[in-house]
Amino acid sequence: MPRRTPRNALDRVRTSRRLSGFLKTASICVLTAGLLSPITQTPAAAGTAAAVDHCGGRCSDILPPGENGNATLAQILLNQAFGTQPAHAEDQLGPYADLATGYPGLTDATLNTFFTDASFGVPPDQVASTEKPAGRGDVTIVRDKKTGVPHITGTTRYGTEFGAGYAAGEDRLWLMDVFRHVGRGRLTGFAGGAPANQGLEQQFYRNAPYTEADLQAQIDRAVAGSGARGQQALADVKAYLDGINAYIDASDSGRYFPGEYVLTGHKDSITNAGTIEHFKVSDLVALASVIGSLFGSGGGGEVTNALSLMAAQSRYGVEEGTRVWESFRERNDPEAVLTVHDGQSFPYASKPADARGGALPDAGSVTEEPLVYDRTGSAGGAGARKASTAAARATLGSARRGMSNALVVSGEHTASGHPVAVFGPQTGYFAPQLLMLQEIQGPGISARGASFAGLSMYVELGRGQDYSWSATTSGQDIIDTYAVELCQDDHHYLYHGTCTAMEQVEQKNAWKPTVADGTAAGSYTMRVWRTKYGPVAYRATVGGKKVAYTTLRSSYLHEADSIIGFQMLNDPDFVKGPEDFRSAAQHINYTFNWFYADSRHTAYYNSGDNPVRASGVDAEFPVWGQAAYEWRNWDPATNTADYTPASAHPNSVDQDYYVSWNNKQAEDYTTASWGDGSVHRGNLLDDRVRKLVAAGGVTRAQLVRAMAEGGLADLRAEDVLPKLLKVIGSAPVTDPTAAAAVDKLQAWVTAGARRTQTSAGSKTYANADAIRILDAWWPLLVKAEFEPGLGGDLYDAFTAGLPVDETPSAGHGPTGSHAGSSFQYGWWSYVDKDIRAVLGEPVRGGLARTYCGGGSLGSCRDVLISTLKQAAGTTAAQVYPGDDQCSAGDQWCADSIVQRTLGGIKHGRIGWQNRPTYQQVVEFTSHR
Template sequence: MPPRTGTSARTGKSRAAMIAAVLALGASLLATAPHAGAAEPDPVTDYCQGQCDDILPPGENGNATLVDILGNKAFGTHPAHSDDQLDRYDGLVAGHTGLTDQKLTDFFNDASFGVAKDQVESVTSPRNDVTITRDKVSGVPHIKGTTRYGTEFGAGFAAGQDRLWLMDLFRHIGRGQLTSFAGGALANQGLEQQFWPQAPYTEADLQAQVEYIRTHEGARGEQAMADAQAYVDGINSYRDKSKKGRYFPGEYVLTGKIDAITNVGEIQPFELTDLISIASVVGGQFGGGGGGEVQAALSLLSAQQKYGVAEGTKVWESFRQRNDPEAVLTVHDGTSFPYAGKPGKAVGTALPDPGSVTAEPLIHDRTGSAGTDAKAPVKAPAALKKAQGMYDDGVIPEGSLPGSGSGAQKRGMSNALLVSGQHTASGNPVAVFGPQTGYFAPQLMMLQEIQGPGISARGVSFAGVGMYIQMGRGQDYAWSATSAGQDITDTYTVELCEPDGSAPTKNSTHYLDHGDCAAMEKLERTNSWSPTVADSTAKGSYRMQVWRTGYGVVTHRATVDGKPVAYTSLRTTYRHEADSIIGFQMLNDPSYVTDAASFQKAASNIDYAFNWFYADSRTAAFYNSGMNPVRAPGVDPALPVKAEKAYEWQGYDPAANTADYTPFAEHPHSSGQDYYVSWNNKQAQGYASAGFGLSAVHRADLLDERVSKLVEEGGVTRASLTRAMADAALTDLRGEQLLPELLKVIRSQPVTDPELNAVVQQLDSWRAAGAQRKESSPGSHAYTYADAVRIMDAWWPKLIDAEFKPGLGDDLYGALTANLATDESPAASHGPSGAHSGSAFQYGWWGFADKDLRQVLGQPVKGPLARTYCGNGDLSSCRAALLSTLKQAAAVPAAEVYPADDNCKAGEEWCTDSIIHRALGGIGQKAIHWQNRPTYQQVVEFPAHR
């Protein structure tokens, strides 16, 4: 398919000049699209009847030719359908207050099946058994095949059309080869160093996973791999055609892969193992859970050193909050699902000796610019100057990718709001849900509709693993997911040894495996890079190295009771990165999913930790998926455990990395509850938190309070549920949930300082108006309560320090903040999520502060902190600490609260909060208003059923 035609506000003369400059390099970028007649598949009944909508900004088209990229850099032009969903997504900020069902398509796509004849923009037939029809409004590919192979081939071909460069990036990220592929920018170094150690594989490991699905999953496994092969074949067909026709993504030229003049160079063919590699990145980002036990152990030791073992453990447990009785729940009908809780008497725990822990080194043999940001720009041809250095900050700027945290603070995203039919205006369930996966251009996911034998769905798929729709809608049902994060990763403590019987050291590369001194397996990846037009990073190289044991990959070394040990990370889904393909295949199969119960069974075949939500015309339902290991009795999942037979997962087979897993009934699930909300919160009673932070205040409270009120009132509609979501998306969690208690403490006595009293009044006015971070008018780029927002952003970190640090002491406070950051406001200067990322308020000390303040006020607290910290429990002293820090915060100028970055000047509050779609390719996008909202979102209400 040739490049799509873009539009420009610039003169035709300027555009022609740019095209002429590129053509002077010999880049013949226009060719005829492949088009042939294809057999028509049987029609599919759409039971949503126009009541399914969706949105995925910035736009469907994620490929850009060299001409497109240079036009964007020079004139700000955009290829067709690369940004046409951005304004609708952004428009909901101002438009949600007066939203009606009839106005939904002002802010969402019509997600009906098929394309009306007068809305067809193009039809492509890469084979005679499949067509790819794109609509005029958003350019979404509607893939219809008469054979299974042809259908999946078409899906792969469409993926090539829309995400070829992105798929190439992610197969290299998964393999730990990003710098060698796209350049040595410091962020690229960081990204491959982040992901590869989580899922380090040899090529044989990747192929073994392909074969495992084919040979261990029955007929569905065989079909899945046949579908995957057809999908890969489709990608490669587009790869070949675009290369020959010179309409391939221009990033290949700018990174030195293909010569613009001679067309010499290659886009490497895709293979089935690439899908495994991409799946490891996607699963690691969004579907992991647990881990972080070494850091948890360090904070426990710090507490014990301060307070003694018994009292220190009590204090630590009160911050760990494994099963906080005040946490907001998805299943709120009282049903309990015990899992991964604290044992009555722990066995096999292996805490390190104080001061002995060292992280396992990953990088070796650095040369040149490795570990630095040294630049050595190449001399670029004049026509390419506008694109020079576009990847100098990395293909994905540091901190932008969800999943960038570690342990308990690993990014979890997405939200869901569902209301059962007895509380809706129509009597049918209503759902507003979607994955919150960050903001990129192009997006990590792509919209598509797939119709063929055994497949009938529309929605999103992650680029490169789009054989099936991963979240979307079927003929008479819709589904979505949120990251669940339950504990599917454990830390084992392997005792080190030397094969000759000599005394081991912390650096030993052998370990005791059931009494035998076994060699660790060394996995390596050597990368090198040189400057290109896109990335000016100077020449350099390094070698990444990890050690793999039968208990997982080594992450740290230490001593336990004086003996040298290695701590390893063992994840149930390791070496099973793509096994979840079976569950997704079922979700796309209209003959399999016929009701809520069959949906839950399909979701149970997904191995990653997700919360799955479902709605049809009769039922709203929920199921939590994941390969939850059955642990040995008495093992504490929150801390490192000895690598001995007695403490292993039950049924553990290290050769296959398989074990016994908890059955369907023990996973949180529900059907027909009055409503469901999820924002990466606690699923149900008894289902223990895998990390810190699932406490009395959570961002899911923003949804729960709004939806419960709607349910109480009754008559819920698609529009009213969308309004509730959009209102929560603009709300500062601290302002809504914590500020009332802070003001109660402050106003326990009159505020006599006039200036300080005025500040208190400012904050209270903001709270009373909804504590929102929202423009005063569309396009003003100034918040209505801008100064109150500034004060809160400056105050929160100061008040948390003043509230907790004096009582905990520097060491314990530092250890606990390493487990859970204190703040995650939208502002770039706070939190682990990075700048301009949208997602906010997932991680923070909201729950700790809430409990502590209520304890100071003498209010009842379920699951209290072991001690009261603010003012050492004295209300007057606590008040003084809050007022002192508030006075300091009010005096901090906006330029300090909101420092300048590459996109904003110092002091620009709205800009600092704003969402920026990080350019993964050559096409940039404008900033939009902050929203704490799913990236891809559906609004659905089915009036009918098969």
């Protein structure tokens, strides 16, 4: 029986004038919603027959806020009026939040206080419901009492995938609909013209301006190029879509579809007029393009790099300026924490000895290519454009800049002799969550874990019968910027000597006023000019010649290709060990770090289509769009080229341990990220896991504690502040204000340098004054330390490439406020290296110059004390100015994590933790 709203609840909504009035004032912009279809299903008399499970009860996972991500209109209105939650909408949020205060006493026996059992199957006494979707006899969906996770068991391949699609519709229909429109640049027309919706569709359309023909071509190529597996993938997708569409039909006729369709004007709550469009294959490619753009495409900063290099050369001259720039870029810093730390080298995107083909812009000539044209309605104007950009950053920016991490220890160093892993991706905090949990058991499929909503025909991150896998974003550079010389006019360019017309791709969007977003009607057109070298991103002149800077990524027009790798990971007949795991991961063209653990082995592999660049091309900067500087054997018609072989990607089997927190993968492997230097948040994991491995006997609980403690640590306070205090302490501190601040900061360092509450639920930090002082001090000291030496222009250029700060409360940072992710992007390494140089301590890979106080210990100390006094006098209200979530001065609230609404259901704030959204804890006890 399908999940549905009890009739009396729906009747109450129809007749209640109070709730009808609330409906008129509800603010639910799409990026402000949440989903769940409340439900009554038939309880099963017995549990599901579990597939072969080698975890022995030692596999757990967690995914807040909850599995249920669809909500009827009744539930949405009740939630927003009274705060009530549909079943399973947030039952994983509390355990997830509680780890921040509960981790110190954690044991293996109490792990599932903070996680859920991820064993296969559902015990009979834990079955909440069972259903045969659409009355099919070849698939059963069982949901457990604790979390409501769907356990899909099929006797045929078609039925299994049909059930996966049906369950996806039950749990994430509205979200899937939102993102298929985002992937096509059509969100505002679907969900209203709120600034967040505008910003979101613009963000993705600029990177993937696909036509329907482009989407279909991706499908055709992925299937044609993968033999029998490609044909099976297409059959799986079609069965999955049949399941989604069957749920759409059932929920429509039964009138228990997500309430957001009413709030955005697609359905009438009284007459049921209106339609919910069926999904088709190209919709899934549009969804995949969003996910690939968010999490799996590193690089693309070549123009910004060029501008900062030019600023450095203007300041210091070409030779010295280049040396200064390279020292801040930290392409291959010898002090960087590495995932593969066994001495292996994997050269990629290294600095060429003699760079060729560079196309740096003339000073002051760069302008960003406009995207939006013909704007009408009250949402227009520069203010709206700024609002839409900020809103997009505030919603999906945290996912894009995620904090995925992994801690994996080989069996040689564990108490049981079996590998232990604690790992998961950071997909941001949303309601409903972008990911959904499921178990799928059927012919050729046996897995449980998380998948992106709308792409859940396979488990994408999770466990099989005797192995588990997960990923973090790797960020190696698969995007290059080409300067194409213009000819005839601004929309023609030289391609291999021939003046060639650019292709114009447009998306016209118009929206009506909706209850959901409260904005007036409006419209605009998004327009992208495409070349054979990719979409145009900037205009400039190079040596006086007019050029367009284009952006070409290896996954462009190929987001569908990765389906084969995920199919393999779900296939128990394919993955039987670490080499099979690596073979599967090689088929995933997104830039991810993949980790593996079974009862005997651990493994790591870095995926992505890394293009083989022409000799002498420096991947850091724009190059000319000419045959000599193209990727080797590049075919513009299909955007295919030569890619580095699997053996050239960082990879390893059975290293003593692995850690990853978006840090550098291996020696000589250049990522697109700045700041991979001596202090990186990866150190917060590496330091702790290294100590556990040295002591031996590592347990699941110990590894979780290491992750949790690192996730509460302030990176600046743990790894940089002691050196700053050492400079200050090089002479007696006579100023009382500075002395008091130093005492508070030192006490915090001694206590562990963590942002922890005084007690569970207190919403007050221990060492609150010290935290406030450092939050205020860091941007002041960085500016005072570096700007005098760099000069204002170069300092600004460098900070444009890498912000100085990313604290939990830093709304100005890359992730925005209340996003959880912190301390990935900042000047921690620069300050560390510079201060050690001032102290006369050894520095490998140091900055080209010493900046603090001009290199004088006494002068540097004066800079630090002066800025420290200024910070100490800054009030909490100034440091934490308040926003739509928090009052000014509320430190805990400023740090807190908010489940950003993508539907109608809202959730409360939780305390800050710097950890993955979906997380597994695994230790397999046996192997096939």
